[in-house]
Amino acid sequence: ASPSSDAEVISRFQEYLRIDTAQPAPDYAAAVAFLRGQADAAGLEASTLELVAGKPLLLLRWPGRRPSLPSVLLNSHTDVVPSEPHKWEHPPFSAALDEASGRIYARGSQDMKCVGMQYLEAIRRLRSAGFIPDRDIYLTFVPDEEIGGHDGVEAFVKSTEFKEMNVGLVLDEGLPSLGEEYRVFYGERSPWWLTIKAKGAPGHGAKLYDGSAMENLMKSVEAIRKFRTSQFDLVKSGAKAEGDVVSVNFAYLKAGTPTPTGFVMNLQPSEAEIGLDIRLPPGVHIEAMERRLAEEWAPSSRNLTFEFKQKASVLDKFGKPAVTPADSSNSWWPLLEEAVKRAGGKLGKPEIFPASTDARYFREIGLPAFGFSPMANTPILLHDHNEFLSKDEYLKGIGIYESIIRTLATLKDSNVDEESRAEL
Ligand code: MET
Ligand SMILES: [Zn+2]
Numbered sequence: 001a002s003p004s005s006d007a008e009v010i011s012r013f014q015e016y017l018r019i020d021t022a023q024p025a026p027d028y029a030a031a032v033a034f035l036r037g038q039a040d041a042a043g044l045e046a047s048t049l050e051l052v053a054g055k056p057l058l059l060l061r062w063p064g065r066r067p068s069l070p071s072v073l074l075n076s077h078t079d080v081v082p083s084e085p086h087k088w089e090h091p092p093f094s095a096a097l098d099e100a101s102g103r104i105y106a107r108g109s110q111d112m113k114c115v116g117m118q119y120l121e122a123i124r125r126l127r128s129a130g131f132i133p134d135r136d137i138y139l140t141f142v143p144d145e146e147i148g149g150h151d152g153v154e155a156f157v158k159s160t161e162f163k164e165m166n167v168g169l170v171l172d173e174g175l176p177s178l179g180e181e182y183r184v185f186y187g188e189r190s191p192w193w194l195t196i197k198a199k200g201a202p203g204h205g206a207k208l209y210d211g212s213a214m215e216n217l218m219k220s221v222e223a224i225r226k227f228r229t230s231q232f233d234l235v236k237s238g239a240k241a242e243g244d245v246v247s248v249n250f251a252y253l254k255a256g257t258p259t260p261t262g263f264v265m266n267l268q269p270s271e272a273e274i275g276l277d278i279r280l281p282p283g284v285h286i287e288a289m290e291r292r293l294a295e296e297w298a299p300s301s302r303n304l305t306f307e308f309k310q311k312a313s314v315l316d317k318f319g320k321p322a323v324t325p326a327d328s329s330n331s332w333w334p335l336l337e338e339a340v341k342r343a344g345g346k347l348g349k350p351e352i353f354p355a356s357t358d359a360r361y362f363r364e365i366g367l368p369a370f371g372f373s374p375m376a377n378t379p380i381l382l383h384d385h386n387e388f389l390s391k392d393e394y395l396k397g398i399g400i401y402e403s404i405i406r407t408l409a410t411l412k413d414s415n416v417d418e419e420s421r422a423e424l
């Protein structure tokens, strides 16, 4: 096959971006149909796993010369978060290309349809250059990352299909950087999503009394905010990085007595509720956090109850913080560093990803996983309005992956393949 022009490459990216895969009703069928076509064009073996009905996971394989070597898995999720279309300059599924700036606007342009397509484009290029991998290269396009990955990667890592892949290293998503260096992540914070519900005595809106639902809940809000400030101050002062503190944010507030014409103003409600998004860094004192929650934020003595909607484990199966060594003790690490360098890029200091990704499920079972999305000179717009990626950064990223895949796929004189070399 002849190499594609930049215009063709960009229009394929736009085509993927135009498929509405927003939660909570992603069009997975359309995404998988499109991606299967791309896989064909890249000459990859494809199978669709439906571990959960209606949630297809597309598994692609580029067979290596020595399939007994540990494989490399390039993961990306197909779903995206919802948006508020009327607040965008260009509709979120238009993938509008602003000619002056070269920006492509779309939900998923950074998170993370870019990465999935860049993997595929890089493989096309490597193939047309005649490259053949030593080890198997797998690509997964997974559902439901944005709602916790339970019917996606969490189920996948338990499947026989996954076990048969003999994965040695996983690459998953990262974040853009404003500068020239690419960010890379060796671990991430664990998400806790929870609701706190308050009950209390209802009463006249003019009456000052103790024990109303609002008062019970607002005392928690004050305690939570105080803790939030203490953590945020550590980041503001530069003492800690964003990924190294506990974040707590209010996802919603719900209370009051609604009527068709608005909320009742002179009635103190008997119930009130908040939703919290908490992120815990690896190595956090879990018991202390659980105690804080049960004793300060949602004590039953104040008529409060809490319920987890999402409670990821912070530890791996060995009971250790689930992080991937990003130093010479991990033979994959220098390969990744070297590969980016060879493509003219540079990695920044390895960080803890401040949000959460499917990489946690791989790290939990003891696999090394790095978070990396090649987007330099780009503001962080994941989950934000007007998410965009510039055409040039996107194209540059393909070159970076070309180098990464070439390097990781090639049997090297490194401990990665110690056993296999002994066989030779
Ligand atoms: C709770 S699963 C993670 C979903 C999404 N990636 C986030 O960080 O919010
Ligand atoms: Zn993502």
Ligand SMILES: [Zn+2]
Binding pocket: 081, 111, 146, 382, 383
């Ligand atoms: Zn996301």
